[in-house]
Amino acid sequence: MTYAKEKEVAIAAATAAAKLCEQVRADIPQAIEKKDKSPVTVADFGAQAIICQALAAAFPDDPVVGEEDAKELRKPEMAETLTKVTHYVQALSPDATPEDVTRWIDHGNGQVSSRYWTLDPIDGTKGFLRQDQYAVALALVENGEVKVGVLACPAMPLDGGQTGALYVAVRGEGATMVPLSGGEPQRLQVVMADDVANFRFVESVEAAHGDQSKQNAIAQAVGITTESFRVDSQAKYGIVASGKAALYLRLPSPKYPDYRENIWDHAAGAIVVEEAGGRVSDMYGQPLNFAEGSKMMNNRGIVVSNGTIHDQVIAALAEN
Ligand SMILES: Nc1ncnc2c1ncn2[C@@H]1O[C@H](COP(=O)(O)OS(=O)(=O)O)[C@@H](OP(=O)(O)O)[C@H]1O
Ligand SMILES: [Mg+2]
Numbered sequence: 001m002t003y004a005k006e007k008e009v010a011i012a013a014a015t016a017a018a019k020l021c022e023q024v025r026a027d028i029p030q031a032i033e034k035k036d037k038s039p040v041t042v043a044d045f046g047a048q049a050i051i052c053q054a055l056a057a058a059f060p061d062d063p064v065v066g067e068e069d070a071k072e073l074r075k076p077e078m079a080e081t082l083t084k085v086t087h088y089v090q091a092l093s094p095d096a097t098p099e100d101v102t103r104w105i106d107h108g109n110g111q112v113s114s115r116y117w118t119l120d121p122i123d124g125t126k127g128f129l130r131q132d133q134y135a136v137a138l139a140l141v142e143n144g145e146v147k148v149g150v151l152a153c154p155a156m157p158l159d160g161g162q163t164g165a166l167y168v169a170v171r172g173e174g175a176t177m178v179p180l181s182g183g184e185p186q187r188l189q190v191v192m193a194d195d196v197a198n199f200r201f202v203e204s205v206e207a208a209h210g211d212q213s214k215q216n217a218i219a220q221a222v223g224i225t226t227e228s229f230r231v232d233s234q235a236k237y238g239i240v241a242s243g244k245a246a247l248y249l250r251l252p253s254p255k256y257p258d259y260r261e262n263i264w265d266h267a268a269g270a271i272v273v274e275e276a277g278g279r280v281s282d283m284y285g286q287p288l289n290f291a292e293g294s295k296m297m298n299n300r301g302i303v304v305s306n307g308t309i310h311d312q313v314i315a316a317l318a319e320n
Contacts, residue, residue, distance in 0.1 A: 003140070003148050003170050005058065010138050010150040011168060013054035016092050017047035017136045018152035018164070018180060021122060024088055031129055032081065034072075039125050042081060044068050045105060046088040047121035047136055052107040053093060053100075055117055062140075063110025065294050066119035067264050070105040112263070112293050115142045120234075120264035126206060127232025131155075135233040139267035144291030147171045149271035153235045154180055167238045167272045175241055175275035188276035190306035191243040201247040202236045203228045208253055214320065215249040221316040222247070222309050237269025240304050241276035247313065248304035251283060260295040261288075261302060269304070279307045285314040 024043035031039035048068045055064055073082050082098050089096045108119055120137040128134035136152040149169045156165040164180030167188070176185035191198045201219045204210050216228065224247060231239060236248045252259060267290055270280040281287060283301030292298070303313050 001147075006140050006148045007150075007168065007170055009054055009058040010140070010148055011166065013051040014136045014138050014150045014152040015166060015180065016054070017050045017121060018154045018166075020046045020050055020088050020092060021128065021134070021136065022154050023091065025128065025131065029129065031125075039129060040068065041122070041125065041128065042084045042088060043128065044122045044125060045070070045073060045081075045085045045101070048108050048119060049085065049089050049096075049101045049104040050092055051119055051121065051136075051138060052104040053096075056104065056107050059117075063113055063116045064108045064119055065110055065112055065116055065263065066105075066108025066121065067262070068105060068121060069109050070102040073105070074102055112141075112291065115140070117141070118264045118267045118290075118294075120262075120268075123265060124233025124235070127155075130232075132205070133232040133235040135235050135238070135269075137234050137264060137268040139264075139271060141263075141267060141290045144289065145171065146267045146271040146290060149268035151234055151238055151268045151272055152180060153233070153238055156235055156238060165238060167241060169271040169275035171271065171275070173275070175272045177238070177242060188241045188272070189243055190240060190273070190276050190278040191246045192306075193308045195243065198244055198246065199224060200226050200245045201228050201249060202231050202239055202245045203249055204236075205230045205232045208255055209250065211251040211253055214251050217320060218249060218251075218313060218316050219247060221320070222312045234265065234269035237273050237304060240278055240306065241272045243276075243306075246306045246309060248302070249313075250302040251317075252301050260297055261299060263290050263294055263296060266296075266302060273304055277307055278305055279310040280304050281310070281314070283314070283317050285311075
C-alpha cells in the first residue's frame with residue numbers, strides 16, 4: 001500500500017487549514033475558554049471544519065478523531081463566534097454555511113477503529129495566541145500503526161530566511177519537509193551523534209505540560225550540557241526530525257500526575273521523527289498506543305530522540 005491518495009489529501013487539507021489559521025492570527029484572535037479551562041479560537045474550529053470536509057469527501061468511510069467538537073458552537077450565545085468561523089471557512093470553501101461548518105466539525109468526533117484519522121486542528125493553541133509556534137497535525141492510523149503524518153508549522157523559521165514548514169511522512173518511505181510557501185521536498189534526517197551544535201533538547205513552553213527539572217536532569221545524564229529550548233506544540237517533533245535537536249522530553253508534570261496524552265498530540269509528529277531515522281516511545285520505552293482510544297491510557301510521558309541516545313535516555317529515566 002503506498003498511501004499516495006491519503007498523502008495528497010492530507011497535505012492539501014493541512015496546508016489549507018494552516019492558511020486559515022494564519023489569516024485568523026493576522027486578525028488577532030480572542031481566546032475562548034473550554035470546559036477543561038484550555039483555550040480555543042475560531043481558527044481551531046475553522047481548521048477542523050476544513051480538514052474534516054476534505055477527509056469526508058475523499059475517504060467517507062474513515063472516522064476522524066479530532067480535538068474539537070461543535071456542541072458549544074451551536075449554543076445561541078455562540079452565534080457570533082460561529083459566524084466568524086464560517087467567514088474564515090468561506091475564504092477556502094465559498095459556499096459553506098454555518099450548518100456545514102458545524103457538521104464538518106462533528107465529522108471529527110469519530111472513534112478509534114482499525115483505520116482512522118486523528119486531527120489536532122491547532123496543537124499549541126497557547127503558542128498560537130502568543131504569536132509563537134503551533135502546528136496543524138493530521139495522521140492516518142491503521143491497526144494501531146501510524147501510516148501517514150502531516151504537520152504544518154506556519155511559524156517555523158527555515159534555513160534561508162523563509163517561515164513555515166510542512167513535515168510529511170509515509171511509513172517506509174521516509175520523511176520530508178516542504179516550505180509551506182511551496183518548493184522542493186527536502187529529505188529529513190535526525191542529528192548524528194558527532195553534530196555537537198545540534199545535540200540539544202527541546203521541551204514545552206508551558207511548564208505545566210511537563211516536569212522541566214527532571215527533563216533537564218535526564219538530558220544532562222545523557223550528555224546534553226546546553227540549556228533546553230522551549231517550543232510550543234508538535235513543532236518539537238519537526239525540530240528533532242530536521243536534526244536541529246537530539247531529544248524532546250515530555251515527562252508527567254508533578255502538578256497533573258493523572259494526565260494522559262491525547263493521540264492527536266503525538267501521532268503525526270511520531271511518524272515524522274521515526275521516518276527521519278529517530279525513535280519515539282513513552283518514558284518506560286514502551287511504544288505509544290494508538291489502538292485503544294483518544295487517550296493513551298497505558299503510556300506515561302514521551303521520549304523522542306535521534307535514536308542513538310534512546311536506550312540511554314530510557315535507562316536514565318529508570319534510575320531517576
Ligand atoms: N498537564 C498536561 N500535560 C501534558 N500535556 C498537556 C497538559 N495539559 C494540556 N496538554 C496538552 O499539551 C498540548 C500543547 O502542547 P505543548 O505542551 O507541546 O505546547 S505548549 O508548550 O503548551 O504550547 C495541548 O494541545 P492543544 O490543546 O492542542 O494546544 C494539550 O493537549
Ligand atoms: Mg494538541
